[in-house]
Amino acid sequence: MSSLVSYARSAISTTALGLAAWAGLYLLLTGRGERFNVGGYLLRLSPHMWGLYGIAFCIGLSVIGAAWGIFISGSSILGGAVRTPRIATKNLISIIFCEVVAIYGVIMAIVFSAKIAAVSSEGGFSASDYYTGYALFWGGLAVGLANLICGVAVGITGSNAAVADAHDQQLFVKILVIEIFGSVIGLFGLIVGLLVTGKAEDFAGIV
Amino acid sequence: MNEVFFNVDAGYLEGIVRGYRDGLITAPQYLNLTQCETMDDLKLQLATTDYASFLQNEPSPLATSTLSARCTEALVAEFQYMQQNAAEPISKFLDYITYGYMIDNVILLITGTLHERDTHDLLEKCHPLGFFDTMPALCVATTVQDLYSTVLVDSPLAGYFRECLSAEDLNELNIEIIRNTLYKAYLEDFYSYCQTLGEPTASVMAELLNFEADRRTVNITINSFGTELSKDERAKLYPRLGNMYPEAQTKLARVDDMDQVKAILEQYSEYKSMLIGVSMNVSSSSSGGNNAELSLEDRFFAREVQLNKDSFEQQFHFGVFYSWLRLKEQEIRNIVWIAECISQQQKDKINNYTAIY
Numbered sequence: 001m002s003s004l005v006s007y008a009r010s011a012i013s014t015t016a017l018g019l020a021a022w023a024g025l026y027l028l029l030t031g032r033g034e035r036f037n038v039g040g041y042l043l044r045l046s047p048h049m050w051g052l053y054g055i056a057f058c059i060g061l062s063v064i065g066a067a068w069g070i071f072i073s074g075s076s077i078l079g080g081a082v083r084t085p086r087i088a089t090k091n092l093i094s095i096i097f098c099e100v101v102a103i104y105g106v107i108m109a110i111v112f113s114a115k116i117a118a119v120s121s122e123g124g125f126s127a128s129d130y131y132t133g134y135a136l137f138w139g140g141l142a143v144g145l146a147n148l149i150c151g152v153a154v155g156i157t158g159s160n161a162a163v164a165d166a167h168d169q170q171l172f173v174k175i176l177v178i179e180i181f182g183s184v185i186g187l188f189g190l191i192v193g194l195l196v197t198g199k200a201e202d203f204a205g206i207v
Numbered sequence: 208m209n210e211v212f213f214n215v216d217a218g219y220l221e222g223i224v225r226g227y228r229d230g231l232i233t234a235p236q237y238l239n240l241t242q243c244e245t246m247d248d249l250k251l252q253l254a255t256t257d258y259a260s261f262l263q264n265e266p267s268p269l270a271t272s273t274l275s276a277r278c279t280e281a282l283v284a285e286f287q288y289m290q291q292n293a294a295e296p297i298s299k300f301l302d303y304i305t306y307g308y309m310i311d312n313v314i315l316l317i318t319g320t321l322h323e324r325d326t327h328d329l330l331e332k333c334h335p336l337g338f339f340d341t342m343p344a345l346c347v348a349t350t351v352q353d354l355y356s357t358v359l360v361d362s363p364l365a366g367y368f369r370e371c372l373s374a375e376d377l378n379e380l381n382i383e384i385i386r387n388t389l390y391k392a393y394l395e396d397f398y399s400y401c402q403t404l405g406e407p408t409a410s411v412m413a414e415l416l417n418f419e420a421d422r423r424t425v426n427i428t429i430n431s432f433g434t435e436l437s438k439d440e441r442a443k444l445y446p447r448l449g450n451m452y453p454e455a456q457t458k459l460a461r462v463d464d465m466d467q468v469k470a471i472l473e474q475y476s477e478y479k480s481m482l483i484g485v486s487m488n489v490s491s492s493s494s495g496g497n498n499a500e501l502s503l504e505d506r507f508f509a510r511e512v513q514l515n516k517d518s519f520e521q522q523f524h525f526g527v528f529y530s531w532l533r534l535k536e537q538e539i540r541n542i543v544w545i546a547e548c549i550s551q552q553q554k555d556k557i558n559n560y561t562a563i564y
Contacts, residue, residue, distance in 0.1 A: 005230070031316065068211070071215075072210075072214045072218065074218075075214045075219050075222070076219075076221065076222050077215060077221060077222070078218070078219050078221015078222060079218060079219040079221060079223045079226070080226060081220040081222070081224060081279055082222065082223055082226055083223075083226025083227070083229060083230065084226065084229070113230065136221070152211055154394025156210045156211070159214065159218070159522070160522060162222070162223055163221070163222065165523060165563050166222070166225060166226060166229065167228075
């Protein structure tokens with residue numbers, strides 16, 4: 001069964017590679033190689049698309065990071081609290097740290113979406129529009145990825161904190177300090193995201 | 208990446224098992240236990256531990272055997288709670304842990320049948336963790352072939368039993384060989400299963416199982432002195448893993464007395480420190496502690512406790528489940544030891560238990 005799957009996989013990938021090579025060589029050898037034009041393709045995409053993608057990545061990845069972190073520390077708190085119920089209230093702070101990551105994402109998404117405006121049928125391709133679109137896209141992606149990793153990091157540390165606290169009360173504060181350092185990573189993404197999009201003009205809107 | 212996905216299936220249970228670990232009896236509590244004068248005192252002291260609910264309804268002159276049975280019940284209740292809440296990778300891991308008890312139960316039943324003991328008595332003595340459906344039918348088997356084809360073929364042990372089928376009939380020596388062959392196959396299988404679980408479970412369990420294999424190797428060697436077991440057969444019983452595999456095992460297969468065993472063990476730094484002060488002339492069967500010195504077996508227990516404690520130093524791996532069970536078993540042995548000393552008025556040996564925390 002597994003040999004069949006691996007055979008099918010290699011067959012499909014070889015076919016796809018062959019077709020791509022054939023198409024590329026065909027264009028090249030018939031003197032139409034310039035039709036394969038990545039730059040032109042990117043310029044034809046609306047800057048609004050880039051901007052909205054950036055906002056979607058920003059909030060989406062942040063929420064995934066926060067949810068993942070809450071789930072990692074939450075399940076450990078749940079298990080640890082069966083024997084030592086006192087950890088449940090105290091370790092809520094780990095959940096809050098994870099939640100903060102989602103709030104960063106929401107704030108940034110709101111800031112970014114303030115630059116969005118409805119666009120007329122022929123507008124939206126000025127140099128300023130391109131810059132705003134790219135700035136929003138990469139700024140949003142940076143914030144989103146930073147928050148995703150931050151959420152997971154805080155979640156794992158929060159899980160450590162819960163387990164350690166259940167065993168020895170004195171360890172809680174020490175691990176909390178590490179957790180705070182972890183949660184600062186998300187703040188770095190937030191700052192960079194603000195700086196990147198700070199110079200971008202708002203989209204022009206209906207002219 | 209293990210940390211990111213571990214809690215999906217195991218987060219809750221890991222919290223639970225760490226809670227159980229915190230319930231293990233600590234050094235001050237042991238001190239209180241050893242101060243007890245009567246079994247009722249002991250029962251009173253144990254009322255502050257996790258065993259309280261299992262002991263409270265026992266009538267007052269508490270026998271050591273009842274104490275041991277109730278403590279095992281407590282252990283089994285906790286283990287079964289985890290089994291009931293386990294999802295796929297852990298449930299299989301927990302099942303693997305129980306296979307060891309199944310082997311013991313099978314051997315107990317065969318030996319009992321050989322000596323024509325009552326089936327019900329035997330079934331009561333079986334460890335509850337190693338119970339499987341077709342087990343009571345074991346008592347009717349008279350040959351190894353029978354045993355395999357009627358009973359064990361449906362149990363999880365079937366795969367391990369393949370190597371034992373060459374044994375002709377059931378006598379004392381063959382049963383002992385079957386036990387060790389089964390356990391060897393089990394250890395090797397468990398080890399290779401743990402290696403498929405990825406880091407850090409693989410490395411933590413490798414250390415624990417390597418130790419277990421080494422201990423079995425040494426015990427097989429010591430126990431085979433003065434029996435009709437040939438040296439080639441002895442070598443076949445050694446598990447093919449452990450720190451002593453293969454170099455020291457080939458040497459151990461050829462030795463004839465304790466001093467040679469000691470000389471081989473001393474080449475390993477982790478066992479060298481263990482041997483200091485051990486009187487090697489005591490045969491391992493006298494672990495009842497007839498002399499004040501600790502036997503080699505006690506040293507192995509102490510080392511096992513140390514290794515199992517170490518596995519709690521890491522989070523996000525399955526080794527804690529195995530380690531907790533081993534520590535809990537050691538704790539029950541300790542309690543029973545203390546209880547025996549109290550009931551037999553042998554207070555001078557009461558401190559020969561292996562402290563855990």
